[in-house]
Amino acid sequence: MNIIDGKKIASEIKQEIAQQVKVMLDKEERPPHLAALLVGNDPASETYVNSKGKACKEVGFDSSTYKFESDISEEELLETVQFLNNDPDIDGFIVQLPLPEHIDEQKVILSVSPRKDVDGFHPENVGRMSVGLPAYISATPNGIMELLKRSGIETAGKSCVVLGRSNIVGRPISILMSQTTNPGNATVTVCHSKTANLKQITSQADILIVAIGKPEFVTADMVKEGAVVVDVGIHRVETDQTKSGFRLIGDVKYDEVAPKASWITPVPGGVGPMTIVSLLMNTLKARNNEIYS
Numbered sequence: 001m002n003i004i005d006g007k008k009i010a011s012e013i014k015q016e017i018a019q020q021v022k023v024m025l026d027k028e029e030r031p032p033h034l035a036a037l038l039v040g041n042d043p044a045s046e047t048y049v050n051s052k053g054k055a056c057k058e059v060g061f062d063s064s065t066y067k068f069e070s071d072i073s074e075e076e077l078l079e080t081v082q083f084l085n086n087d088p089d090i091d092g093f094i095v096q097l098p099l100p101e102h103i104d105e106q107k108v109i110l111s112v113s114p115r116k117d118v119d120g121f122h123p124e125n126v127g128r129m130s131v132g133l134p135a136y137i138s139a140t141p142n143g144i145m146e147l148l149k150r151s152g153i154e155t156a157g158k159s160c161v162v163l164g165r166s167n168i169v170g171r172p173i174s175i176l177m178s179q180t181t182n183p184g185n186a187t188v189t190v191c192h193s194k195t196a197n198l199k200q201i202t203s204q205a206d207i208l209i210v211a212i213g214k215p216e217f218v219t220a221d222m223v224k225e226g227a228v229v230v231d232v233g234i235h236r237v238e239t240d241q242t243k244s245g246f247r248l249i250g251d252v253k254y255d256e257v258a259p260k261a262s263w264i265t266p267v268p269g270g271v272g273p274m275t276i277v278s279l280l281m282n283t284l285k286a287r288n289n290e291i292y293s
């Protein structure tokens with residue numbers, strides 16, 4: 001069994017990005033600039049936005065956060081989005097989700113200029129990705145593709161089963177794995193909560209990508225011997241075995257599945273570290289006008 005080492009791969013990509021930023025600075029060009037819009041005081045969202053700021057600093061990007069109280073009106077938020085859309089010093093920005101209930105999330109996503117949509121949530125980017133045009137691809141699926149590529153895992157002609165069909169993970173990764181790219185060229189099956197005979201389907205998979213949000217749902221009897229297993233799930237569970245009093249587990253029962261797998265992502269240290277790095281990759285593309293010239 002081989003570990004798909006997300007921590008190591010993410011660190012390598014960060015070094016590559018930092019090198020490209022250095023070249024820009026040496027030429028006296030401005031570095032890429034990533035902005036984040038944060039509404040309210042959700043601790044998980046605050047942590048995530050802070051991590052983005054830290055990652056930007058590490059690679060030499062500029063970063064800024066536009067923070068608002070949770071009672072901000074939809075109109076005011078949309079005005080800020082327009083401001084960021086038009087600010088030539090900002091290459092890309094993200095709107096941290098979830099937003100408070102009185103704000104229409106889809107309306108906000110649609111108001112972000114596709115050219116600055118480094119989260120890849122705008123339907124224009126989703127559509128471009130679906131037909132194989134250059135696009136900002138959302139962070140987690142982009143990170144999974146990068147993990148497969150950099151680990152040298154063969155995907156062409158393989159049977160790939162994706163567990164989950166969310167707009168941010170399951171759906172886009174199923175599209176990417178079926179594209180005529182490398183990684184890609186897989187024969188993809190998408191499973192969800194209405195799928196019948198789930199175990200029968202997952203146990204045929206050469207590549208199993210799990211994003212269902214249920215702790216340790218995938219057990220050894222659901223996995224084919226020698227499969228590649230990508231675990232997207234992250235769950236914090238209490239334990240008396242760590243100083244912090246908790247540990248992270250995935251959607252896959254790692255201890256029993258890992259011995260059967262040819263490759264597997266651990267949790268933590270697999271898909272997780274790739275998410276912020278993907279956002280940095282997209283911001284660099286935005287700075288270089290690689291997607292929309």
Ligand code: NAP
Pocket residue numbers: 140163164165166167168169170191192193194195198211212213214232233234235251271272275
């Ligand atoms: P989500 O929006 O809740 O989607 C879960 C999907 O799993 C849905 O399509 C659902 O089917 C399906 N599902 C639920 N129960 C099922 C069952 N018993 N059998 C088969 N399918 C079932 O979740 P998500 O946003 O994709 O996230 C999935 C997990 O990944 C979560 O643990 C999340 O925390 C984690 N995550 C991690 C990262 C990272 O950076 N590592 C990023 C994003 C998400 P229906 O469509 O029929 O409801």
